[in-house]
Amino acid sequence: MSDDQLRLDQMLCFAIYACSREITKLYRPLLDEVGLTYPQYLVMLVLWEERSATVKHLGERLYLDSGTLTPLLKRLEQSGLVSRARSRDDERVVVISLTEQGAALKQRANKIPHELLCKSNLQPEEFLRLKGEFESLLHRMHHMRQTD
């Protein structure tokens, strides 16, 4: 019985881990067209919503730290999509802002969610239900880890 506990197909964690990677692979061809990686796309999503954001804020929205974000943001800067500048008010803070080119890319990215929904063959209501399930699990896991 304790043997059975270790079977791969019983692992919820594996299903989610593999699922996440499969979804990223579905995105790739669409993101290639706009020249972004998947994590870069997530950063751009936040910036398209908020125009500019601190590294700290991006980290809180995406659950990423500066070790991941700093090099990623430097690459987005190299691509000409964002600018990075120390805040005048607080020299510790780095503010990331959309360049004109970065803002313009939004138009080309707009079709991506719809195309992916089509690719996935999910009904909108099932999509929403799954999103709810994952978000509730996500918040639960995150809260769990904070209060450990």
Add this chain to the structure above:
Amino acid sequence: MSDDQLRLDQMLCFAIYACSREITKLYRPLLDEVGLTYPQYLVMLVLWEERSATVKHLGERLYLDSGTLTPLLKRLEQSGLVSRARSRDDERVVVISLTEQGAALKQRANKIPHELLCKSNLQPEEFLRLKGEFESLLHRMHHMRQTD
């Protein structure tokens, strides 16, 4: 309207991506005790089930390719948990086998799934329901990508 489609909080993909990483972080302290990373743990799960497996077979079970597996398996070999050997029958194939030490590690790993279930605060029936949901989504995504 097309603006709303690009909001981060509407993204199923992000919920899954973040969820997967949070779960891995819950595992880390438990896996540290047995000296494995999360992907190494997944490889060991397959080997504890099957005693030995080809690189190709491991890749099929875990949805990973040789570019990921080869260096990972070399590290497991360095740790003394597995051995790697070309097949006599077909020199292209590399067979990965548990060493005695690798097989013995199973005893120490047995408690991990239960500890994680406790950490997660999920009821067993909810755990099973979620696993079903995510597996069905996983297979759907994978199949989608194969028949694109």
Add this chain to the structure above:
DNA sequence: AACAATTAGATTGTGCACAATTGAATTTAG
């Protein structure tokens, strides 16, 4: 004012992921 504690971001180092290419072994077709 002075100094300890905290905070924000950068840096370093390890280990995945994965696309693309390579090379050797095997299978298939002509």
Add this chain to the structure above:
DNA sequence: CTAAATTCAATTGTGCACAATCTAATTGTT
């Protein structure tokens, strides 16, 4: 039987993730 196609693993190169450490700026305490 042999040449082309396929298969399996390794290699190369890029880009995350993340722990740990570091530096500089700010805040809190006395």
